[in-house]
Amino acid sequence: MALVQFRGLASAGIVTDPSPYELGLNAWSRGANVRFHANKAERAPVFKTIGKVEDTPLFALSYRPASVSDALLYATPTSIKRWLRRGTIDLTPTDGISYTVGPAFTTTALGDVVYLNQPSALPLYFAPQSQRFETLPGWDKTWSCRSLRAFGNYMVALGVTKGPQSVPQMFKWSDLALAGQPPGSWDANDATTNAGENVLEDLTSPIVDGAPLKDAFVVYASDQAILVTQTGDQLVFAFTRLGIDGGLIAPNCVVEVSGGHFCFGMTDIYFHDGTTQKSICDGIVRDFIFSTLNRKQSEVCFTLYSPAHKEILFCYSTVDPTAKWSGPGVTELRSTALQVRPGHSLISQMFLREGLSPLVSQ
DSSP states (O other): OOOOOOOOTTSSEEOOSSOGGGOOTTEESOOSSEEEETTEEEEOOOOOOOOOOSSOOSEEEEEOOSSSSOEEEEEETTEEEEEETTEEEEOOOTTOOOOOSSSOOEEEEETTEEEEEOTTSOOEEEOTTOSSOEEOTTOOTTEEEEEEEEETTEEEEEEEEETTEEEEEEEEEOSOOOTTSOOSOOOTTOTTSOOEEEEOTTOSSOEEEEEEETTEEEEEESSOEEEEEEOSSTTOEEEEEOOOSOOOSSTTOEEEETTEEEEEOSSOEEEEOSSOEEESOOHHHHHHHHHHBOGGGGGGOEEEEETTTTEEEEEEEBOOTTOOOOSTTOOOEEEEEEOOBTTBOOEEEEEEOTTOOOOOOO
């Protein structure tokens, strides 16, 4: 029997909308743990074990401060630790900490200071000279927030609760932060500082998260978005509603790439640059993602950009029975990666450990 050579079998990647019978020899109807690049089919990136810890982490992060070597940190229900190959260093605040399983953590860095927040506890910071994480200066111990982010020289608290009063549409900002230090005040009534707050009345649902967009900042609810810009005067910030049809499904579900935001929304995955919006998954792909997404675990959703692969990962907990993960302390969580490249998008699969977010380099 003669051997017939077929070239370009991977040139079209995975094409899901047409019937498999209508696809050419260069296209695939579905794949798992695979990516297509330069007309080749390759194994998709996988998580690798760099070490083990005795604790049960709720959240892990990495950052690259100017003052010390790269730091890998993780939080448990009652502690915050730095992982090293020779062991761990306890960075838990002196007064202790108590985190709740479920609500998403948010983290950011500004001026060589790293910040960590979960709505169940006080927001914390770790500065270059810190020995342990500490509570924010000027932050009332009865306050909490949904998300803590950096914007310009300010720290921003989104969705604030003050004691028994919840203000889920509140955008609260600190005084100016100096390099290597957290901001000194959050008192909106102190005219000697730039700290302030504003309740975004245009939002009809609670704030979910926010992220910088070029020289502005976008605040997202579940179905709306507000553009925040610096005014350069005593008002500090101006707020304008964006004509975005969608918001975020959970915190950590937006990433800025190439001057725009890629967003994991409640019913769509989309891109916008503040003016123009475009869905980047439709048809069978969108139906598959949102029909198998476990909405009871929406807080574990996240979006991550991989510069090395020029890919954006949209990760979620799935009820798809084909996504299997066995072993102690894990659940069937799968991330789906939409590889955003000129001309096509590709779906691939990975697996995540329960409760762990990606390691984010600041």
